[in-house]
Amino acid sequence: MQTPTPHIGAKLGEIAKTVLMPGDPLRAKFIAENFLEDVVQFNSVRNMLGYTGTYKGKRVSVMGGGMGMPSIGIYSYELFNFYDVDNIIRIGTAGSLSEDVKLRDVVIALGASTNSNYASQYCLPGTFAPIASFDLVSSAVEVAKERDINAVVGNILSSDTFYCADKTALDKWISMGILAVEMEAAALYMNAAEAKKNALCLLTISDRPLTGESLSAEDRQLSFTDMMEIALEIAK
Template sequence: MNHAPVPTPHNGAKSGEIAKTVLMPGDPLRAKFIAETYLENPVCFNTVRNMFGYTGTYKGKQISVMGGGMGMPSIGIYSYELYHFYDVDNIIRIGSAGGISDNVHVRDVVIGMGASTNSNFASQYELPGTFAPIASYELLEKAVNAARSQNTNVVVGNILSSDIFYDDNKNSSNLWKKMGVLCVEMEAAALYMNAARAGKNALCILTISDHLYTGESLSAEDRQVSFREMMEIALELA
């Protein structure tokens, strides 16, 4: 296998050092936690910008985990490079989200079947209409089956990938809620679009860390280390 360096300023890995399936939390410290907690013989392949990446094995299968940062521009860069420069086939985003729907609660696991967005990310494709970013069905089906085998209840549906954390429009969440959107995060739509354009696979699995309407929330430490159900579902997709 060719181990020559791959030309990207954002990832220090060489060709062959990243598995076909990559778990991508936003927080690089969560990537480090997953590697050290779940993977056998994890090897760090990236420390550029402290966006840690590791490759190891889980139940005998090779898998990588790497941080993706906050927001669609960040995950847009890292996922594009993994798909196009490192020949990755599957990226599973695992992250936190803010609950919108009355049907989700703090610590619930949500799987994004579709990712609505207020982002302009899709404009680059110059499509004659509105693109609907959706998960790869094969990964979605595997994730639901893995959750059932673990007796983890998951909520599957439409999520919102927002470019805005501090939204000046105080009514925006109410409008998305009326359309049945389950929760809000900031990355999945770009990941789904990059996967579609590359002919690859993507899925977003989330844990509700806070709820916009009930006021419930988890601490930063809980977000980093306590999302075990979500992590263990994602690891089964290797």
């Protein structure tokens, strides 16, 4: 496919090898304005804002990925396959499903279990286990330690449903040691696997469904910078 694509208005070469991908395009704008230098906007199609700039001399892009696996599935597929992107780091929010994962903690998603049917397109003779790229995981762990950021590594749930009719569903995932629930990582990891590229999902815990705790809008803005800085530091 030629670039621009139906969903990304950039020309080939305007997007860096590493893309940070929050769900919210306004968070992409925040990162570009507060962390990057020499910023150029490369996308505004459907208001899914994308920017390229430099961070400590490294060329980095940041772009919104939308909500849910179909959305991030489209954008990550086009970035990996049509724009020669090598690394996508999702930076998002999640709900904790573990007593040991508190508000503001950063979860480094080693694996992404899912209730989605996304993997059916590959016609595999079994169940695929979507996992992050080890190099990105190990780098994120090291940066978190250096910066004294409370980070937890493990398996998360990428859910197709935000409001689930089965009110016992989360209990079943908790019984398997799932740390947190979000809605995008599994599709990102599958697209990366098929494209032979690298992916990682970093999540800030914004709420705890089991206790009813949640961050305020102001707290969310202040807390998410830890996750953003980890992602920027490991960009390459």
